[in-house]
Amino acid sequence: MIKEFKEFIARGSMLDLAVAFVMGAAFGKIITSLVNDVVMPVVGLLLGKVDFSNLFISLSGNYKTLDEAVKAGAPVIKYGVFINSIIDFVIVGFVMFLIVKQANRFKKAEAPAVKTCEFCGTNIPAAAVRCPNCTSQLAQE
Numbered sequence: 160m161i162k163e164f165k166e167f168i169a170r171g172s173m174l175d176l177a178v179a180f181v182m183g184a185a186f187g188k189i190i191t192s193l194v195n196d197v198v199m200p201v202v203g204l205l206l207g208k209v210d211f212s213n214l215f216i217s218l219s220g221n222y223k224t225l226d227e228a229v230k231a232g233a234p235v236i237k238y239g240v241f242i243n244s245i246i247d248f249v250i251v252g253f254v255m256f257l258i259v260k261q262a263n264r265f266k267k268a269e270a271p272a273v274k275t276c277e278f279c280g281t282n283i284p285a286a287a288v289r290c291p292n293c294t295s296q297l298a299q300e
């Protein structure tokens with residue numbers, strides 16, 4: 160049981176996953192901070208000093224700020240925070256798209272060119288003139 164677990168953890172993909180998860184969590188925090196502390200204040204200022212994290216609809220009673228409403232225990236729809244989260248998500252999604260796009264480019268560049276041996280049907284380097292598997296002389300293309 161423990162041995163099995165060790166093998167499970169030792170598998171490369173498991174470690175990759177763990178690293179990706181931790182990196183993702185840390186990265187998410189940076190993006191959240193970027194959105195809440197850098198982007199949204201600027202957007203709010205451009206829209207006429209709107210503080211997005213303080214936008215809300217009170218479902219009962221009138222409160223000037225979100226803090227006040229929360230302290231009073233009033234039910235509120237925090238749509239400002241929701242908008243922040245959506246912008247968060249869009250930025251993270253866009254950055255992930257850029258990373259994956261870049262990674263795919265590297266992958267393509269790394270993959271060596273191969274051709275299929277016409278005699279034995281195995282994949283061999285495209286530059287080969289003799290098949291390493293069946294030793295057939297190959298016609299030059």
Ligand SMILES: [Zn+2]
Nearest residue numbers: 276279290293
């Ligand atoms: Zn061959």
